Amino acid sequence: MSPENQVANVSHARSARGRLWQMLPVDWGRVQEVTNEPVPGHIKRWWFALGGTPAYLFFIQLTTGILLSFYYVPSPDHAYESVAAITSRVSFGWFIRSVHKWAANLMIITVILHMCRVYFSCAFRHPRQANWLVGCCLLMTTLVMGFTGYSLVYEQLSYWGITVATELTATAPFIGDALATFMKGGEKIGPNTLTRMYNLHVGILPVTMVLLIGLHVAMLRIHGVSELSLDDPRRKGEAGESPRLASSMLGVRLIALIAAIAAAGALYMAVLNPAPVKVIAYALTIESSRIFWLVGASVLMTASVLLFLGHMYGLMIWLFVGILSLGKLLFDLATGEAANSALWIAGAVVLAITAVYGVIRHGHFIEGKGEDKPFNFFPDHIVTELMIGTLLLFLLTLLSLVFPAELHEKANPLVTPEHIKPEWYFFFQFRLLKLTGLNTAVFLTGGLVVLLVAWPWVDAILERIAPKKDLGVYVGIVAFLTFLVFTVWEAMV
Numbered sequence: 129m130s131p132e133n134q135v136a137n138v139s140h141a142r143s144a145r146g147r148l149w150q151m152l153p154v155d156w157g158r159v160q161e162v163t164n165e166p167v168p169g170h171i172k173r174w175w176f177a178l179g180g181t182p183a184y185l186f187f188i189q190l191t192t193g194i195l196l197s198f199y200y201v202p203s204p205d206h207a208y209e210s211v212a213a214i215t216s217r218v219s220f221g222w223f224i225r226s227v228h229k230w231a232a233n234l235m236i237i238t239v240i241l242h243m244c245r246v247y248f249s250c251a252f253r254h255p256r257q258a259n260w261l262v263g264c265c266l267l268m269t270t271l272v273m274g275f276t277g278y279s280l281v282y283e284q285l286s287y288w289g290i291t292v293a294t295e296l297t298a299t300a301p302f303i304g305d306a307l308a309t310f311m312k313g314g315e316k317i318g319p320n321t322l323t324r325m326y327n328l329h330v331g332i333l334p335v336t337m338v339l340l341i342g343l344h345v346a347m348l349r350i351h352g353v354s355e356l357s358l359d360d361p362r363r364k365g366e367a368g369e370s371p372r373l374a375s376s377m378l379g380v381r382l383i384a385l386i387a388a389i390a391a392a393g394a395l396y397m398a399v400l401n402p403a404p405v406k407v408i409a410y411a412l413t414i415e416s417s418r419i420f421w422l423v424g425a426s427v428l429m430t431a432s433v434l435l436f437l438g439h440m441y442g443l444m445i446w447l448f449v450g451i452l453s454l455g456k457l458l459f460d461l462a463t464g465e466a467a468n469s470a471l472w473i474a475g476a477v478v479l480a481i482t483a484v485y486g487v488i489r490h491g492h493f494i495e496g497k498g499e500d501k502p503f504n505f506f507p508d509h510i511v512t513e514l515m516i517g518t519l520l521l522f523l524l525t526l527l528s529l530v531f532p533a534e535l536h537e538k539a540n541p542l543v544t545p546e547h548i549k550p551e552w553y554f555f556f557q558f559r560l561l562k563l564t565g566l567n568t569a570v571f572l573t574g575g576l577v578v579l580l581v582a583w584p585w586v587d588a589i590l591e592r593i594a595p596k597k598d599l600g601v602y603v604g605i606v607a608f609l610t611f612l613v614f615t616v617w618e619a620m621v
Contacts, residue, residue: 166502
C-alpha cells in the first residue's frame with residue numbers, strides 16, 4: 129500500500145471516529161478531566177473509603193433480586209412454596225438466594241460502619257449537614273429493605289415479625305394507626321400485607337435507594353471529600369524514625385512468614401493429604417476437600433506476598449482468613465469436632481496476635497504512607513475499588529457456600545412460636561422492647577432516631593458549650609457500645 133493510501137485510510141478512520149463521538153452530546157475532554165481529578169491521599173486508608181462498599185453490595189442485591197423475582201410468587205398461598213422451589217429445585221437457586229441474603233447483611237454492616245466513620249471523623253459538620261441527613265435516610269431505607277426482604281419468605285419469622293412491627297408502629301403518636309394499617313393493607317395481616325411488602329421491596333425502596341445514592345454522591349462531589357490529616361510528626365525526619373519503621377516492617381515480614389507457612393500447610397493438605405473436611409454442617413468429599421485446600425493455599429500465598437511487599441491488601445486478606453478460621457475453630461470446639469484442640473487454640477492465638485499487630489501498625493503499609501499526597505481517581509482509585517469489589521464477591525461466595533440461606537417452618541397465624549427473634553440488626557430494638565415495654569421502647573426508639581438525624585446541630589451546641597473537647601466522640605462511643613452490648617445480649621439469650 130502506498131504512503132498516500134495509508135494517510136488517506138488513517139484520515140478516514142479519524143473522521144469516522146469523530147462523527148461517532150459527535151453523535152453523543154458529551155464534552156469528552158471535560159469527562160477526562162473529571163476522571164483524572166486528584167483524590168485526597170487519606171482515601172488510601174481502607175477504613176476511610178467504606179462508602180463504595182454498600183454501593184457494590186446494593187448492585188449485587190439488584191442483580192440477584194431480579195433473578196429471584198423470575199421464580200417468586202408474591203401471594204400467601206404460593207410464596208413459601210416458591211421460595212422452597214428456588215432453594216431446592218431451581219438450578220443454583222439456593223446459591224443466588226444465599227448471595228442475596230448475605231449481600232443484604234453485609235450492606236447493613238457496611239452502612240453502619242460508614243456512618244460510624246463519618247461520625248467519629250466529624251465529617252458531618254458544616255457544610256455537610258444535608259449529606260448527613262441523606263446518609264441517615266440511606267440507613268433507614270437499608271433497614272426497611274432488610275425487613276421487607278425476610279417478610280417475603282413467609283415463614284414463621286416473616287409472619288410474626290410483621291405482627292410485632294405493626295404493633296410497634298401502631299403505638300406511635302398521631303400517624304401510628306394509619307401507618308400500621310397501610311403496612312397490613314387492611315385491619316389485619318392478610319394477602320394484601322404480602323403484596324405491600326413485595327411492592328416496597330422490589331419497587332419503591334430500590335428506586336428510593338438509587339435516588340438517595342445519586343443525591344449523596346452529587347453532594348459529595350459538590351462539597352468534596354472531607355479532608356483528614358493522618359500524619360504523625362514522628363515520621364517526618366525525626367531521629368529514631370528508621371529503627372521504628374524497621375521494627376514495624378520486621379513485624380509485617382513476620383506476619384508474611386506465618387502466612388507463607390500456613391499456605392505451605394494448606395498446599396500439603398491439598399496435594400499429599402486431602403482428607404475430608406467438615407465445613408460447619410457440610411462434610412466435603414476428598415475431591416472437594418482438595419479444592420478447598422488449594423483455594424486456601426492460593427489465598428494465603430497471595431496474602432504472604434502482599435504482606436512481604438507491605439501492601440494493605442495482604443493484611444485485609446489475612447484478617448479475612450483469620451475471622452473465618454476463628455469462626456471455624458469456635459464451632460468445632462463447641463461441637464466437639466476439633467482434633468488436637470490445644471494446637472488449634474495456640475494457632476488461633478498466634479493468628480489473632482499477628483492480625484491485631486497488623487491493624488495497629490497499618491500506618492506503615494504502602495497504602496498508609498504519604499496520606500497528604502493526592503492521587504488520580506482513574507486509574508489508581510478505580511483499580512483499588514475493583515480489587516475491593518473482587519474481595520467482596522469472594523467473601524459472599526464463601527459465606528454462601530458455608531452458611532447457605534435456610535428455610536424454616538411455614539407461616540402459621542394460629543401457632544405462636546415460643547422462641548422467635550428478628551434478624552440481628554433488630555436485636556437492639558428487640559432487647560429494648562423486652563426491657564422497657566412497648567410504649568417506652570417506641571418512645572426511646574423515636575427519640576434516638578431524631579437525635580441521630582439532628583446530630584450535626586446537637587454537636588454544634590456541644591462545641592459551643594465545651595470547645596475542642598470533642599464531647600460528641602464520647603457520646604458516640606457510649607452509643608455504639610450500648611448498641612453492641614444489647615445486640616450481643618439478645619443474640620446470646
